[in-house]
Amino acid sequence: MKKTKSPHRDVIHDRIPATDSRFSELIKVIEGLHDYNVLTYTVNRDQELYDLIVKKATDVMNTHIGSLMLFDDKTMKLKIVAARGLPKKVIDITYLKPGEGIAGKVFQNRKAIFCEDIESDDRFKRKSRVKYYSKSFVAVPLKVKGRVVGVLNVNNRKSHEPFTAEGMKILTLIADEAAMTIENRRLLRRIEKAYMDTVATLAKVLDERMPSTMGHSLRVADIACALAKRMGLPEDRLQLIKRAALIHDIGKIGIPDSVLLKPRALNAVERKIIQNHPRIGSEFVDKVEFFNIFVPIIAFHHEWFNGAGYPMGLKGAQIPIGARIVAVCDAWDAMISKRAYRDTLTPHEALEEISRCSGTQFDPEVVKEFLKMTRSRVRKTQPSLRRLA
Ligand SMILES: [Fe+2]
Structure with missing residues (x-):
């Protein structure tokens, strides 16, 4: 009797097809996001969290430069709270009003901005006094419950390739998660302050007794x-x-x-x-x-x-x-x-x-x-x- 080939044998013995490069890139991104997500919840200090967000964004997007800007309710301006690849002087002096510069526009319009070549892009050419340190960039808003709290920027891919639509989506995911984590910490601080006020009141009650x-x-x-x-x-x-x-x-x-x-x-x-x-x-x-x-x-x-x-x-x-x-x-x-x-x-x-x-x-x-x-x-x-x- 002629032996028939099991329909499953080919599947079992076939070599697993080589992962195509886009797929392996995606796996790398997912792994990177997962590792950073775990870390995000373990850092104690705000500055560590901000640095981690920028590291995550620049690593996953494979860029030389990245910065996280948060809106300060007192000065009503965006300020860089963490950066990678930017001169300290730039970090120290950069304050943007809503609508000013790229990050200011992202903040005001609540929409991401994506630019392949800033020198040839009519939206930015000689329209602002802000000096740009990059040729290509993506800037996305940090949104919490519809409110924008900051902007996440990445510039200049290491591969010199332009950013892709997928890249923008990934950065948006990072920004959403970053916004949520920052907001949760702010809420937690408010709750902590309320309960410390209660502790102080209890101590005062005892003192008065x-x-x-x-x-x-x-x-x-x-x-x-x-x-x-x-x-x-x-x-x-x-x-x-x-x-x-x-x-x-x-x-x-x-x-x-x-x-x-x-x-x-x-x-x-x-x-x-x-x-x-x-x-x-x-x-x-x-x-x-x-x-x-x-x-x-x-x-x-x-x-x-x-x-x-x-x-x-x-x-x-x-x-x-x-x-x-x-x-x-x-x-x-x-x-x-x-x-x-x-x-x-x-x-x-x-x-x-x-x-x-x-x-x-x-x-x-x-x-x-x-x-x-x-x-x-x-x-x-x-x-x-x-x-x-
Ligand atoms: Fe005691």
Whole structure:
């Protein structure tokens, strides 16, 4: 019997056809866009994001020059916030009003401009005083919900080939995504500001309830942030520590006046009541979106390094580093501040006390850095205490 050839055999054994160059170019573009999209969501600083957008646009469009311009609501002008291949002088002095220059026109008309040869294009020839650094270019608007927030420009392809309609579409995709990311960050900043205002209000409410400790939270927040910075914690952690420190005692709002405002030392029962404040505070913030990231610091700022603290009796590294930092700064400010029921300690006495409690109440690493930082601060403000060095 004659063997018939399986219809699938040819498919299986055939070599995968060589990818044509346009297809491989497209794959490269998609891969590039994907990689950059992932990066876009991981950068922390605005400038990093702007640089990344320009890098993405120039890489994907294969151009020597690219720039991102954003509209400044205060000056009412477009300003270059990131660029590649442009002289610094040009970046520094370029401010365009809507309608001025190519980017200004793109901004005003909300439409992309595509030009193959600026010298022969009647739209730009000797019509503007703006000096063009390119022969061919594409400039597309950054649009968010129909509003233009900036312009993305790329100029001079490395291959010296003209831009294509596909190229314009790809740049439009990049610009749309860039606009969305920039806008999301602006919105996030607005929300962050609103919630920081709320944190500050909560701290103020607490201060007003306990006039004897007025400003304590603010001072602890400042010192804790400076100390965390010295200890090499990343920027986002510094902000978290600062904000959490501002409301570390927020649970005291739930403590009765008879205990909280008692002008004398507390008895054992009253001490137990006030020791509830980390739990009350952490339960309160845990219920609020945006605030629940502060729980570890609020809940554990009275834990001791040796496990003898409250409320959980955590020890060593079980206590979050932010809480270990706030614990030292909290104790320092409480010791050097006036209290109705005890004398104020001098900075020297307070430093001695913190040093004495290193390894028991406080993390020795935190204490070591705190002593270095505070001794130099104290020496600057109180030269008579030079002997502390
Ligand atoms: Fe506290």
